[in-house]
Amino acid sequence: REICFATGNAHKYAEAEAVAREYGITLKQCPGVKREIQSDSLEEVAKHAALTAYMELGQPVLVEDAGLFVKALNGFPGPYSSYVYKTIGWKGLLKLMEGVEDRSACFKSVAVLVYEPFLITGVGEVCGAVATEARGVKGFGFDPVFIPEGYSVTFAEMDVVEKNMVSHRARALRSVFKTLREYLER
Numbered sequence: 484r485e486i487c488f489a490t491g492n493a494h495k496y497a498e499a500e501a502v503a504r505e506y507g508i509t510l511k512q513c514p515g516v517k518r519e520i521q522s523d524s525l526e527e528v529a530k531h532a533a534l535t536a537y538m539e540l541g542q543p544v545l546v547e548d549a550g551l552f553v554k555a556l557n558g559f560p561g562p563y564s565s566y567v568y569k570t571i572g573w574k575g576l577l578k579l580m581e582g583v584e585d586r587s588a589c590f591k592s593v594a595v596l597v598y599e600p601f602l603i604t605g606v607g608e609v610c611g612a613v614a615t616e617a618r619g620v621k622g623f624g625f626d627p628v629f630i631p632e633g634y635s636v637t638f639a640e641m642d643v644v645e646k647n648m649v650s651h652r653a654r655a656l657r658s659v660f661k662t663l664r665e666y667l668e669r
């Protein structure tokens with residue numbers, strides 16, 4: 484069972500590949516085919532990207548879209564996380580959060596798999612806090628400044644296996660792969 488993961492992000496791919504293996508699925512990285520529309524719905528972004536990638540590739544394809552939703556910022560950057568990361572990065576986020584008491588934030592992920600004749604969507608979430616300073620060098624994006632609930636380390640201090648135990652992405656993907664397994668067994 485081989486599925487193309489349409490992403491340009493090698494870290495995301497490494498995380499997803501490890502989850503896929505739990506389900507006996509071989510995940511290949513397929514860069515250059517994820518077309519992203521701007522929308523305030525992660526699900527809309529992911530569905531559009533999955534369907535257009537499928538039209539281009541003509542083989543089973545997975546897309547996953549995520550964002551960091553900060554409570555004190557009314558959910559910002561949320562679906563705009565990619566742009567915000569590219570422009571101001573985690574340093575800019577820390578600056579926006581200077582002096583802010585309530586540091587609660589959640590990562591949300593929507594994964595969409597096109598596996599004819601199935602279209603499968605899964606969502607995942609992990610809540611925690613925006614750290615007051617960056618720690619760790621692993622992972623990507625906002626990982627150095629996100630501490631998942633129940634932990635004292637940031638995502639950037641965890642290896643892939645540890646991050647996959649709690650991450651939004653791993654949760655969304657497990658839900659998708661579980662559903663696929665059910666559909667194929669019917």
Ligand code: ITT
Pocket residue numbers: 489490491492495517547548549550551564565566568590622623624625626638650652
């Ligand atoms: P692709 O679109 O090519 O898959 P991307 O890195 O742009 O890769 P997303 O659009 O899904 O991925 O994510 C938007 C941003 O949200 C991303 O650039 C990161 O800054 C942030 N983000 C998402 N998941 C994250 C995670 O697990 N850890 C840290 N930051 C994350």
Ligand code: NA
Pocket residue numbers: 519565
């Ligand atoms: Na993106």
